[in-house]
Amino acid sequence: MKKSLLFCGVAALAFASCTQNEVLDVNENRAIGFNAFSGKATRTVSDITGTGGGTFTQFNIYGSYKKSTGNAVNILTNEDVTYSSGWGYTNTQYWTDATYNFVAYSNGNAKIVYNEDENNISYTHDGGLTISNYNVATEKKDLVVATQTKTVNSGDLSGTIAPVELTFNHVLSKVKFTITPKGFPSYQTVKVTELKIRGSKTVGKFSSNGSAWSEQGTPADIVYAEIANINTTYTPDECYVLPQSLVDGVDVVFTVTVNDGNTDIMRKSFTVDLHNLTLSEWKKGNAYNYTTEITPQDVDSNIKEIKFTVNETVGWITPESDGSDDNVDQDLGL
Template sequence: MKKIMMMAAVAAAVLTSCSNSELIELSDSRAIGFETYVGKASTRGVPVTGNKFADGQSIKVWGFYTDSQMTGTTYDATATGIPNLEGAVITKTGGNWTYSPQAYWKNGKAHTFFASAPGEATATLASGVFSYTVQDEVANQVDFMVADALKNDKWDEASTPDPAKQVFAFRHALSQIKYSVGLTEVAEADASDVKVKSIKVEALAAGNDEAVAGFYTTGDIDIVGRTAGAGVLVWTNLSGENKAGYMVMPDAEVALGDAVAASSADYKLVSDATDGVLMLLPQKTVGNVRFTVTLSYTALKETGTPTKEVSVLINTTAAQTWEVNKIYHYKLGISMPQALKQKAIEFDDNNMTIEPWDATVNDTELAGNTPEP
């Protein structure tokens, strides 16, 4: 479908660090306690914003102890898992992070901790490397985050009877994709009450080919090998392509209203159920990305079937690159006359002519009159 315009606006969402740690008082000072900072709590599918968790939110923690601090860029094969901290879910309740049964410090041992969030995210950890698979259903996706490893020197019970509480700094690990839809042109007297029912996004094999290449859905993040607080997270070993694409379906159809100028900000955001947005594994697509926007509308000139549907295909003009911890907002402009396959009235200048003047000259001679005295 020609001349349908698509504009993409990209904005980076930068995680803001917070110097205010949340104090946690534990009944047993030898138990391992945790503190965190990053995002305000949210429901499933809704990205975390801000830099604090709220009550009811959870994280997942893994702990290991070794004879010396794990300082290298590779995992220490001699590390032993700390009992009760082998992917334990820790929940914030009443301002405190709690878990049961508790884990305890090992005297004379160095300790290393890893964490991911939220607690329901099905991430796995092996040798300091997180593996994660993005859910196919947008409503089931979460704002997956990982924390830098916490590497501690040996703990000595005699010199440090009250070990410090562990503080995690989480980082958003995925790319967030948003869509807005607007009418750039209406079909006068032919359609009204135009609404968005759904948006499907697919990665094409090459250019605008119909073949679908799919999105990568599984990847790894090496945590033990990265310098705490340095740079962005790096995904490797991308695999598990989702060839079906992702479908965003709002709880209620999104009304588009009247046509607006292509550059207008009056585009309507289309979110999935429970206000969820698409969370993608950071990647670069092979070919262009195709959006299929399904609309409902009232057919004014038809009787008996006033509500109809139409799907509009909109392709990007190039392959897309989505990076860690960034938001990509696509504005999809739709011409309803073109969506309804109406034909524009055009005029052909090549065949447009002007009839020349008649070359015959009709001469008329008029004689003057003698004026009266």
């Protein structure tokens, strides 16, 4: 079995504030605006990608500032920022001379709502963003996060202040499996079913300070949907997983069934320890493609390939002892 590693790049995505709200006598140049950049993804069904919208249509932002004296002031709390013909938010804020901290996230273009019982999302000026009890097996979304600090001096307020540059990074890992049947006769149909990742930690806590995952919960299965018949290479959709060590034992299990057109003639379940493949962890923002070929012998060790050997006779007609030759040319008389 082979493995390959894909890294996510970066693609530009413009974003700016729009609606003025409540404050009517402030220089428009002082409105807080943003430029956002999202990681370019590989093939999948729900990655956040695109420029000027694309599949990236919403993120949420926290923002606060602290002057040289006094406590931090929160100005944006899980604020919706959406894309139509352009990016905008309704609770427009304006610059003052202070040091600002911003943290933005998008949970597959969805908002994570604060739940008092689970306390699953919170923010402080110095502590940053914390997302608790994030269950990757049930969310099944691309979670991206961006952080930025910006200091504005009093002299900056008379001119145009450049937008805040936000670079969104994918903070989960992605896993997919490429399974190729090899050596099966054309009349046989190969089916892969019951594919799942077993023993991975699926619930974790993310902190934007350090961009790290911690307090990962009890291991659980990540189950793929039923897989159709395959006669060529099969590559199911990628699966989002928590970045984590694999040394505690993370397996992939699946079943291969072979049908001859009338009945199932072979069936076998496979278990592969992913840590034994020399890869010790899934890293944040990386995508992993596990590849393998399945042969008839893998499914049934009693299956033996039909082989032929050949003996070559040189000068296949042997002259008779009386000098005659059985190799006689015949005139067809045409």
